[in-house]
Amino acid sequence: MGDFDIRTADLRAVNSMTKYPSIPTYHALDPRNGGLLDECVPFRGRVFLTEKVDGTNARIISLPDGSWLLGSREELLYARGDLIGNPALGIVAALRPVAERLAPAGRDVIRVHYVELYGGRVTAASKHYTASQRVGWRLFDVAVIEDYADLLAAPPERISAWRDGGGQRFLGEYDLLKSAAVHGLEWVPRLATLEAAELPTEIEKMHALLGERLPRTTVALDGEPGPAEGIVLRSEDRSTIAKARFQDYERTLRRRGGRR
Template sequence: MSIDLRAINLRKLNSLTKYPSIPTHHALDPKNGGLLEEPTVYEGTVIGTEKVDGTNGRIILLPGGDWLIGSREDLLTASGDVVHNPALGIVDALRAVAERAATLGAGGFGEILVLYVEVYGSKQLPAWKQYGSGQPAYRLFDVAAVPDYMLSWEIERIASWRQGGGQEFASEWVLADLAKQCGVELTPRLFEIDGRDIPSSVEDMRGFLEAYKATSVATSGEPGLNEGVVLRAPDRSVISKARFQDYDRTLKRRKSASKSRQAAQQSGEAS
């Protein structure tokens, strides 16, 4: 069974295939945006991958061979389009991948397959200097399958399903196999560790992350800094992100607050 690209509701398709926000590894304090001493709990093996500092792109593969490319929020082009939205260089980077993946029949019977790809290194992106001279590149970081019957749902139901964590993502093994089939590299796998060995405190976690600060996907020149590390269970049942800026900001705020308390205490003692 194929899906006629011209006959479907693109608003629904866009909502069905958006990528959800990954929770921070330590919970965010709603009062000030800092990190709390409440880490994500993992049981068993945890895979750490580089959080490449770019922009999210989507390749949506429909049963029958049609495809679309989107940013995190919007659809940018589709198979057969002559003119596309050039936003952030996503289409230019991913068009060949979409065309190649579509020939594999990756959007199977009754199933919409979505490849989530980090596009980075382009001069259109803020962190491009961390990766080289401005040459755009990309890495696959997740894959989800969506039943095509969900296109018949109301848009509000789709949004509720997605926001409630309804999407089903591929396990590490399936993800690696699909990447090989599509000729796309995964975001770098940095380590495998027992969940019990991940530091529990904010300060210790920041120290743990330091070894992974330099990017391993620079396209030219000396490697710059990446955004952080994504931690995930092999079956993708648990996932969290640890960004350097979150830890640095939190520890800086704590240090500043500690100095203020000490100054206030000394002032009180002097008086």
């Protein structure tokens, strides 16, 4: 696969195959009211807990011909060499210097660094991370796509089904941290490593674990650290992943308390 050319490639396909998939909540969401159900995602082996930063998902897409793209969660915003980029949420301004110093992906793969951009005016929660509207970012995942040639020729619905069905290959914990170190990228903070059997399955106990492990954000850019959004849980090989947000547990427990 040495004939990729960003000038002729279907960028709609590239955008679709590199979007970050949705992550389930650790306790399932009730579609009727958005509360949490008792059913939870099953884990095996070691589970790594990281801070879930309240910002916006952004992508640095390194392509086989040495070019690169920057994107938000849903759309592409900038290509290497562009004179004008989409200024949405400050993603291009923050990540262009990072993309410029990343090593090329290689001739046979598309590599995607997924980061959470936060602070500034990115979300309503930005004030929890900065008092001066500083902007920061943290790496949380890396995908390596080797079968891109077939996907570039595929219809949109097939690419979406491939992505939503777990077709993207993400680096496991060891390789993710190694890649971050090699490229000089800051990752989302590691909070704890637990055995799957240690994870609470009750909603009340999971809420207590959140408060114990992450009473305040650990990635404040300046000022007093504010409340954290929650925790992401990952298996060692990254085959299982889930998120646990304070607001989901607090809303559920308030409702349950109101019914007593």
